[in-house]
Amino acid sequence: xxxxxxxxxxxxxxxxxxxxxxxxxxxxxxxxxxxxxxxxxxxxxxxxxxxxxxxxxxxxxxxxxxxxxxxxxxxxxxxxxxxxxxxxxxxxxxxxxxxxxxxxxxxxxxxxxxxxxxxxxxxxxxxxxxxxxxxxxxxxxxxxxxxxxxxxxxxxxxxxxxxxxxxxxxxxxxxxxxxxxxxxxxxxxxxxxxxxxxxxxxxxxxxxxxxxxxxxxxxxxxxxxxxxxxxxxxxxxxxxxxxxxxxxxxxxxxxxxxxxxxxxxxxxxxxxxxxxxxxxxxxxxxxxxxxxxxxxxxxxx
Amino acid sequence: xxxxxxxxxxxxxxxxxxxxxxxxxxxxxxxxxxxxxxxxxxxxxxxxxxxxxxxxxxxxxxxxxxxxxxxxxxxxxxxxxxxxxxxxxxxxxxxxxxxxxxxxxxxxxxxxxxxxxxxxxxxxxxxxxxxxxxxxxxxxxxxxxxxxxxxxxxxxxxxxxxxxxxxxxxxxxxxxxxxxxxxxxxxxxxxxxxxxxxxxxxxxxxxxxxxxxxxxxxxxxxxxxxxxxxxxxxxxxxxxxxxxxxxxxxxxxxxxxxxxxxxxxxxxxxxxxxxxxxxxxxxxxxxxxxx
Numbered sequence: 001x002x003x004x005x006x007x008x009x010x011x012x013x014x015x016x017x018x019x020x021x022x023x024x025x026x027x028x029x030x031x032x033x034x035x036x037x038x039x040x041x042x043x044x045x046x047x048x049x050x051x052x053x054x055x056x057x058x059x060x061x062x063x064x065x066x067x068x069x070x071x072x073x074x075x076x077x078x079x080x081x082x083x084x085x086x087x088x089x090x091x092x093x094x095x096x097x098x099x100x101x102x103x104x105x106x107x108x109x110x111x112x113x114x115x116x117x118x119x120x121x122x123x124x125x126x127x128x129x130x131x132x133x134x135x136x137x138x139x140x141x142x143x144x145x146x147x148x149x150x151x152x153x154x155x156x157x158x159x160x161x162x163x164x165x166x167x168x169x170x171x172x173x174x175x176x177x178x179x180x181x182x183x184x185x186x187x188x189x190x191x192x193x194x195x196x197x198x199x200x201x202x203x204x205x206x207x208x209x210x211x212x213x214x215x216x217x218x219x220x221x222x223x224x225x226x227x228x229x230x231x232x233x234x235x236x237x238x239x240x241x242x243x244x245x246x247x248x249x250x251x252x253x254x255x256x257x258x259x260x261x262x263x264x265x266x267x268x269x270x271x272x273x274x275x276x277x278x279x280x281x282x283x284x285x286x287x288x289x290x291x292x293x294x295x296x297x298x299x300x301x
Numbered sequence: 302x303x304x305x306x307x308x309x310x311x312x313x314x315x316x317x318x319x320x321x322x323x324x325x326x327x328x329x330x331x332x333x334x335x336x337x338x339x340x341x342x343x344x345x346x347x348x349x350x351x352x353x354x355x356x357x358x359x360x361x362x363x364x365x366x367x368x369x370x371x372x373x374x375x376x377x378x379x380x381x382x383x384x385x386x387x388x389x390x391x392x393x394x395x396x397x398x399x400x401x402x403x404x405x406x407x408x409x410x411x412x413x414x415x416x417x418x419x420x421x422x423x424x425x426x427x428x429x430x431x432x433x434x435x436x437x438x439x440x441x442x443x444x445x446x447x448x449x450x451x452x453x454x455x456x457x458x459x460x461x462x463x464x465x466x467x468x469x470x471x472x473x474x475x476x477x478x479x480x481x482x483x484x485x486x487x488x489x490x491x492x493x494x495x496x497x498x499x500x501x502x503x504x505x506x507x508x509x510x511x512x513x514x515x516x517x518x519x520x521x522x523x524x525x526x527x528x529x530x531x532x533x534x535x536x537x538x539x540x541x542x543x544x545x546x547x548x549x550x551x552x553x554x555x556x557x558x559x560x561x562x563x564x565x566x567x568x569x570x571x572x573x574x575x576x577x578x579x580x581x582x583x584x585x586x587x588x589x590x591x592x
Contacts, residue, residue, distance in 0.1 A: 004457045007424050008376040008408075014417065015408045045420075047454045049492060051520040057453035060521065061415060068414055102412040105370040105383040106342050149347035173348065232350040 153289035307476025430472035445476035450524035476508035
């Protein structure tokens with residue numbers, strides 16, 4: 001006789017079944033990862049009714065789980081889908097979601113590990129791996145820039161009044177990217193297309209996106225980029241390499257002099273020119289409201 | 302009866318769920334909606350457009366929070382970050398009460414993002430009630446739990462769903478968000494009479510009512526919130542209002558979302574049933590129907 005499970009055991013058993021990857025036909029698998037028939041697993045804790053077996057009833061939840069996660073993931077990465085092609089994207093998505101199920105109360109964070117995972121699993125990206133990696137970074141940066149915090153910005157005068165060893169913070173919504181391709185325009189195009197299509201028909205990014213990417217001929221070119229938010233809209237701002245390096249150093253928590261040193265590291269730029277650039281950058285960053293006091297937890301990253 | 306301690310003695314009328322495709326219409330036409338229900342998790346963020354839009358809505362409308370991932374029935378402790386963010390939002394919205402579901406959905410830190418059914422056992426009663434109490438104490442506002450649609454029943458269950466709900470809310474001393482569409486969906490999926498459910502709930506604990514549409518398949522019904530409310534669900538709603546009195550009522554429409562005017566017209570059908578009862582004796586009589 002089977003002993004009843006306590007609540008925690010039952011929930012762990014059901015979660016394992018619900019999160020079991022679907023078959024190619026989007027049905028529940030006949031056996032679990034241990035090779036046990038799912039008919040047996042389901043019958044252990046689910047009652048059948050006159051129309052549905054225990055397996056059928058569990059399968060409803062299994063399918064809903066995957067459809068919900070797939071829908072959220074696809075919505076966040078339309079450009080990646082177009083780059084790797086839809087069929088490959090399905091495999092990539094399912095493998096990623098199996099490896100990284102949601103660990104957050106919100107689906108907003110579903111793609112947080114995608115860049116690291118795809119870097120470690122290049123076969124899922126196919127022949128355009130480097131571009132796929134860049135596009136993944138840009139799309140995740142958009143998620144972060146959309147609703148990360150905006151703290152009280154520092155004015156240029158406030159920055160100028162800081163001591164020599166001061167630290168500066170960067171607004172949490174400002175996302176810094178170093179890319180191999182100028183992928184930003186393409187991602188922007190795909191996101192605008194997705195927005196248009198979903199508002200018109202409530203559908204996923206369609207075939208037109210796939211045709212657009214087939215025509216895409218991007219050449220490798222080192223690209224530094226900031227994605228940030230202003231008046232609730234996202235903007236992509238190209239950066240120079242020293243500008244990017246300085247901002248990245250500031251974000252990592254270095255002092256101002258250390259950040260500037262990191263910014264010009266490996267570059268032969270004359271001192272007067274460096275001074276002029278730094279003045280120009282800080283004026284610009286302060287106008288954009290990017291600078292703030294060093295971030296308290298949990299914003300620091 | 303409808304304005305009670307579980308909805309902070311508010312007398313909200315008919316509202317609809319706040320959905321992004323309707324923002325433009327709401328801001329440009331300022332429709333006379335009594336209140337909006339927001340999905341808490343959509344606004345538990347640090348900044349940006351979601352919070353800006355919410356603030357604009359709150360300038361003109363009453364807002365009540367409804368959550369989808371507190372998982373009162375999960376066997377493990379609530380996520381502290383979730384609670385912290387939820388309390389921050391509660392302070393921002395000043396929601397008079399807050400609701401979430403009588404279900405579970407996460408285990409060992411992994412989230413299903415689904416409203417998974419509970420076994421109707423005494424262990425689940427105790428653990429769920431304890432968790433509701435904890436959340437209610439932490440948030441310092443009334444909490445109402447919503448009955449969910451379900452597609453599976455458990456071999457270990459020791460009572461009916463409504464008996465389970467009643468035991469939980471009694472032990473937690475919390476309110477009920479009565480979803481009459483969910484009752485209908487589950488009644489078909491589990492072969493019970495939905496009116497038995499409505500007649501059994503403690504009317505004095507009902508803080509709010511949900512109405513919605515669903516999708517019927519050959520062998521079961523799925524709670525999809527993508528259709529108008531069907532007549533049998535309106536009948537359950539009518540019975541619930543008979544028992545509870547005029548109660549804050551909310552139409553949910555989450556998929557294949559039509560125009561604002563269509564959603565609002567569907568919600569306003571509830572007004573047919575919301576005429577206040579005439580005398581205290583009528584209230585008592587109807588409340589006494591509870592088994």
